Amino acid sequence: MAGFKSTEAYIATRDLEVAVNAAVTLQRPLLVKGEPGTGKTVLAHEVAQSLGCPLIEWHIKSTTKAQQGLYEYDAVSRLRDGQLGDPRVHDIGNYIVRGKLWDAFEADEQTVVLIDEVDKADIEFPNDLLLELDRMQFFVYETRKTVAAKHRPVVIITSNNEKELPDAFLRRCFFHYIRFPDRPTMERIVHAHYPDIRKDLAKEALTVFFQVREVPGLKKKPATSELLDWLKLLMVEDLPIEALRSNEKQVVIPPLYGALLKNEQDVHLFERLAFLSRRGG
Amino acid sequence: MFAHLVLSLRSAGLPASITEYLTLLGAMKAGVAEYSVDDFYYLARTTLVKDERHLDKFDRVFAQCFKGLEPPEGVKVEDLPEEWLKKLAEKLLSPEEMAKIQSLGGFDAIMNRLKELLAEQKGRHQGGSKWIGTAGTSPFGAYGYNPEGVRIGQEESRHRRAVKVWDKRDYKDLDDTVELGTRGMKLALRRLRRFARQGAATELDLPDTIRSTANNAGSLDLKMVPERHNTVKVLLFLDVGGSMDDHIRQTEELFSAVRSEFKHLEYYYFHNFPYERVWKHNRRRHDETIPTWQVLRTYGPDYKLIIVGDASMSPYEISMPGGSVEHYNEEPGTVWLDRLSSHYRRSAWLNPTPRPIWGHTRSISMVNDLMAGRMYPLTVNGIDEMTRELSR
Numbered sequence: 001m002a003g004f005k006s007t008e009a010y011i012a013t014r015d016l017e018v019a020v021n022a023a024v025t026l027q028r029p030l031l032v033k034g035e036p037g038t039g040k041t042v043l044a045h046e047v048a049q050s051l052g053c054p055l056i057e058w059h060i061k062s063t064t065k066a067q068q069g070l071y072e073y074d075a076v077s078r079l080r081d082g083q084l085g086d087p088r089v090h091d092i093g094n095y096i097v098r099g100k101l102w103d104a105f106e107a108d109e110q111t112v113v114l115i116d117e118v119d120k121a122d123i124e125f126p127n128d129l130l131l132e133l134d135r136m137q138f139f140v141y142e143t144r145k146t147v148a149a150k151h152r153p154v155v156i157i158t159s160n161n162e163k164e165l166p167d168a169f170l171r172r173c174f175f176h177y178i179r180f181p182d183r184p185t186m187e188r189i190v191h192a193h194y195p196d197i198r199k200d201l202a203k204e205a206l207t208v209f210f211q212v213r214e215v216p217g218l219k220k221k222p223a224t225s226e227l228l229d230w231l232k233l234l235m236v237e238d239l240p241i242e243a244l245r246s247n248e249k250q251v252v253i254p255p256l257y258g259a260l261l262k263n264e265q266d267v268h269l270f271e272r273l274a275f276l277s278r279r280g281g
Numbered sequence: 282m283f284a285h286l287v288l289s290l291r292s293a294g295l296p297a298s299i300t301e302y303l304t305l306l307g308a309m310k311a312g313v314a315e316y317s318v319d320d321f322y323y324l325a326r327t328t329l330v331k332d333e334r335h336l337d338k339f340d341r342v343f344a345q346c347f348k349g350l351e352p353p354e355g356v357k358v359e360d361l362p363e364e365w366l367k368k369l370a371e372k373l374l375s376p377e378e379m380a381k382i383q384s385l386g387g388f389d390a391i392m393n394r395l396k397e398l399l400a401e402q403k404g405r406h407q408g409g410s411k412w413i414g415t416a417g418t419s420p421f422g423a424y425g426y427n428p429e430g431v432r433i434g435q436e437e438s439r440h441r442r443a444v445k446v447w448d449k450r451d452y453k454d455l456d457d458t459v460e461l462g463t464r465g466m467k468l469a470l471r472r473l474r475r476f477a478r479q480g481a482a483t484e485l486d487l488p489d490t491i492r493s494t495a496n497n498a499g500s501l502d503l504k505m506v507p508e509r510h511n512t513v514k515v516l517l518f519l520d521v522g523g524s525m526d527d528h529i530r531q532t533e534e535l536f537s538a539v540r541s542e543f544k545h546l547e548y549y550y551f552h553n554f555p556y557e558r559v560w561k562h563n564r565r566r567h568d569e570t571i572p573t574w575q576v577l578r579t580y581g582p583d584y585k586l587i588i589v590g591d592a593s594m595s596p597y598e599i600s601m602p603g604g605s606v607e608h609y610n611e612e613p614g615t616v617w618l619d620r621l622s623s624h625y626r627r628s629a630w631l632n633p634t635p636r637p638i639w640g641h642t643r644s645i646s647m648v649n650d651l652m653a654g655r656m657y658p659l660t661v662n663g664i665d666e667m668t669r670e671l672s673r
Contacts (some may be wrong), residue, residue: 076495163620176327
């Protein structure tokens with residue numbers, strides 16, 4: 001079986017590979033959770049690339065309705081056209097606007113559908129998509145037609161855990177929790193993104209990075225995407241390696257910390273720690 | 282074939298269903314896991330577990346099903362029966378070592394000392410020579426060197442070559458009985474929101490109006506809906522000062538979560554135990570107190586009362602007149618708590634101290650009895666239980 005594997009640009013752990021392959025083989029949705037910045041959204045891009053299919057992205061907002069993914073009936077245009085005497089008004093099909101899932105179902109080849117941040121939407125949102133994702137078909141009331149998938153798409157759903165998802169929805173999905181990468185995995189990830197980074201710089205930066213994550217009481221721990229941004233900045237600035245080096249006792253504020261710490265309180269916390277350790281040491 | 286695993290998962294409280302079991306079998310048949318045990322573990326995990334909170338539980342059950350090594354779920358070290366420890370010790374100790382135990386005062390003496398330590402010790406411990414923990418020289422704990430040692434909570438021999446993936450228990454932190462952030466609280470408190478549409482139809486339903494107007498071929502058709510409002514009213518009593526100072530941060534987190542969830546929310550502060558006066562502003566607690574009677578008169582029985590406090594105090598503060606540490610109270614605290622809990626149809630007590638140690642503090646069990654068992658720990662699970670009780 002060919003299946004999904006780590007690529008040069010995306011390092012997937014073995015458990016993630018198994019989860020993706022199970023979802024692809026059994027043609028069921030894969031629900032991906034994990035800390036922000038651990039590559040949930042990027043996963044869909046990589047799966048699409050490795051399967052060689054087009055990716056259809058559906059980003060969910062708090063106002064998104066499940067129906068919008070299927071189709072929308074533009075009653076207001078029809079009303080206006082009716083009052084203007086437009087001949088198009090006689091065919092209701094002219095006012096049906098296709099949604100992302102319709103596009104995916106009607107596509108001539110298999111597609112990968114990314115439903116991004118499903119937890120942002122209303123609590124009933126996943127329930128409204130149960131049947132559609134299960135059978136990969138839906139009924140258009142206005143035109144009395146059923147739209148069924150020509151090729152069942154690979155559906156990848158991401159969630160940030162802001163809302164609990166209903167059991168019935170979960171039963172139909174495979175689930176994977178992306179754990180924060182450990183140091184060896186992180187080294188592979190860094191290498192995959194910046195193959196020409198200086199070895200000593202990467203080593204020191206990773207040490208600082210994991211130290212920052214260890215600091216108790218951080219509101220938002222920096223994750224993979226923050227690390228990659230920060231490394232890029234470090235490479236561009238070409239800082240001397242000593243700026244990163246800190247001994248066991250002293251806490252230093254990492255240079256260009258703006259890329260790592262995204263929260264004002266976290267920066268304050270860090271400054272206080274650095275002050276204390278200077279005074280103590 | 283793997284029905285055993287699914288049944289064990291269900292009895293451990295993990296919501297795995299027949300649908301998921303069939304999916305697992307389907308995936309096996311399709312050759313997703315091929316012939317590797319690790320892959321099978323990953324596949325079973327991705328199929329049967331749907332929430333990261335359950336990952337740790339799954340690891341434990343999986344290990345048990347396929348190795349039978351770990352103790353069943355729910356047995357904490359503190360609950361280990363004495364016979365079990367005895368047996369374990371007998372198995373581990375050679376006759377010479379057993380003889381040496383006599384130097385410590387005999388087996389019963391060791392067991393008694395162990396019980397004392399278990400009661401005394403609060404957290405995890407490593408190293409050192411007195412506490413129960415790991416890698417020390419105390420007679421109790423795991424991975425130790427003392428020949429009289431009693432091994433507690435060591436899952437496998439130190440000499441085993443490698444740790445299996447599921448034995449790493451990487452997802453321990455995600456277990457929902459410990460973690461508590463504002464976000465998790467909100468999830469639990471959402472249960473309390475019972476949106477009910479009631480009253481007269483006063484709001485213009487714009488989408489429905491447009492739809493009906495369009496269906497009417499352009500002649501306006503107005504549609505109205507009743508106003509949506511939250512029917513849940515909450516009265517919060519928060520313990521401040523004294524022994525609660527450790528928990529103030531947690532309480533504030535709860536407080537900020539609650540505040541955004543309800544329309545009708547009233548909060549009052551008290552110290553240690555609610556008596557005849559409470560106060561609204563913590564800073565001016567000595568000048569501006571409000572009689573508790575007034576609170577009872579102002580807020581009707583339909584309010585849901587939530588008291589947040591660690592309930593850790595001298596038993597006299599609860600049961601005796603004049604027991605309060607701050608002033609002379611004419612009526613004992615029990616009378617006031619009875620008054621509060623009989624006035625409000627739904628009430629609960631949230632306690633920030635962890636549930637396993639409630640039994641060790643007399644005042645906590647007293648309060649729990651007074652609340653008829655409606656005391657819940659300040660964790661996501663505890664809040665979930667509480668909201669279920671409150672909204673019944």
